Amino acid sequence: MIVLRNISKIFDHGKAPITAVDKVNLSVEQGQIYGIIGYSGAGKSTLIRLLNGLEKPTSGNVTVNGHDISAAKGEALRQARLKISMVFQHFNLLWSRTVSENIAFSMQIAGTPKAEIRTRVAELIELVGLTGRENAYPSQLSGGQKQRVGIARALANSPDVLLCDEATSALDPQTTDQILDLLLDINRRFSLTIVLITHEMHVVRKICDRVAVMEDGRIVEEGDVLSVFTHPQQPITRQFVRQVSQYAEEEAFNQELASDLTGHVIKLTFTGHSTHKPIVGELTLRYGLPFNILHGKMNQTAHGVFGQLWVHVNATQDQLSNILADLQQSGIESEVIKHG
Missing domain, CATH: 3.40.50.300 (P-loop containing nucleotide triphosphate hydrolases)
Incomplete structure (x- = not known):
């Protein structure tokens, strides 16, 4: 065109x-x-x-x-x-x-x-x-x-x-x-x-x-x-x-995490159908670990929803590696914001 x-x-x-x-x-x-x-x-x-x-x-x-x-x-x-x-x-x-x-x-x-x-x-x-x-x-x-x-x-x-x-x-x-x-x-x-x-x-x-x-x-x-x-x-x-208000919160939130928490902080990014998955509950059952939801947001675009979620967990390095692999398998991107 x-x-x-x-x-x-x-x-x-x-x-x-x-x-x-x-x-x-x-x-x-x-x-x-x-x-x-x-x-x-x-x-x-x-x-x-x-x-x-x-x-x-x-x-x-x-x-x-x-x-x-x-x-x-x-x-x-x-x-x-x-x-x-x-x-x-x-x-x-x-x-x-x-x-x-x-x-x-x-x-x-x-x-x-x-x-x-x-x-x-x-x-x-x-x-x-x-x-x-x-x-x-x-x-x-x-x-x-x-x-x-x-x-x-x-x-x-x-x-x-x-x-x-x-x-x-x-x-x-x-x-x-x-x-x-x-x-x-x-x-x-x-x-x-x-x-x-x-x-x-x-x-x-x-x-x-x-x-x-x-x-x-x-x-x-x-x-x-x-x-x-x-x-x-x-x-x-x-x-x-960052003009979209939720993103302005992200930097300050990440800075607070770095100083206030022990354990691992993981940022999860969901797009499309993955936004509806009960991923935190599934991880809790699978690993027997408490995952604390620290912060989250959802956004709508003309072509679907995307969201981000920050969770905190005390896990061994091997457990963390398995958790990240499971997230990838589920089509959910993850980034370790803070290592324990």
């Missing part, structure tokens, strides 16, 4: 050239929700503008649904853009137009017949949950309602790809979750490919299938969300993972 091959974008405004995107390779499959996360200045906004031809790459090429966006010009580019819509952080609504008129605007530009526009607008208003607000102006809407209008407008021409540029950054946490639920529902109903950029790991965890982490114009880590959350490889990725 979307393929970026060795894409670079260098801005040269007479001073020292700025490399905003540096040799990026990326693939997004049809129907995926793909997250691109990075701090300000990482290059993610430039990258998303390369996807719809608002920026042209200095080198490399961008292909979207079989169209070479990086090479397209004039009418070919305009036609390609009709199938690549964008949702913006600050809504970008026309303040002198009503909800219905904002949604209809892109269809009017595309030359869609009036009767078809009316039908499509009514469908989209119901889809995004704005029934009864058809004649309201943007100044009369909440932030979440404005973004719903933005999403409906972006869907008006039945795009193949929806780009979301920090679409929830201006919203409170509750409204953010509602908008993310809406995007997830749209993705599942229509198999719409969604690429979203964000600096919030909660957004990635809640709805994305895969995620790319950007730093200094490069993708430094990429993978399915569950793997990136449970095994972050790069320091910046670990920083983003």
Whole structure:
């Protein structure tokens, strides 16, 4: 669906050239929700503008649904853009137009017949949950309602790809979750490919299938969300993972363990079906040892649950080795945080 091959974008405004995107390779499959996360200045906004031809790459090429966006010009580019819509952080609504008129605007530009526009607008208003607000102006809407209008407008021409540029950054946490639920529902109903950029790991965890982490114009880590959350490889990725509140507790908790307990402390990581196994009870029965549960947490992603559990046990070295082997056999990852 979307393929970026060795894409670079260098801005040269007479001073020292700025490399905003540096040799990026990326693939997004049809129907995926793909997250691109990075701090300000990482290059993610430039990258998303390369996807719809608002920026042209200095080198490399961008292909979207079989169209070479990086090479397209004039009418070919305009036609390609009709199938690549964008949702913006600050809504970008026309303040002198009503909800219905904002949604209809892109269809009017595309030359869609009036009767078809009316039908499509009514469908989209119901889809995004704005029934009864058809004649309201943007100044009369909440932030979440404005973004719903933005999403409906972006869907008006039945795009193949929806780009979301920090679409929830201006919203409170509750409204953010509602908008993310809406995007997830749209993705599942229509198999719409969604690429979203964000600096919030909660957004990635809640709805994305895969995620790319950007730093200094490069993708430094990429993978399915569950793997990136449970095994972050790069320091910046670990920083983003810690944004989710439970992870902020982990470092302080580990430090306390190191000083306060004797015996072994084992960190268990569960994914998928293994989260439902009564593993502590099974270990207690098998080895006749008391396993003390010290700390635990569960997290939900779009592709399943993962959890972590810290247990304490006084065991011999041989028993510990057997316990770790049993955990591995059960599909549960383990790490000895503290040796007795």
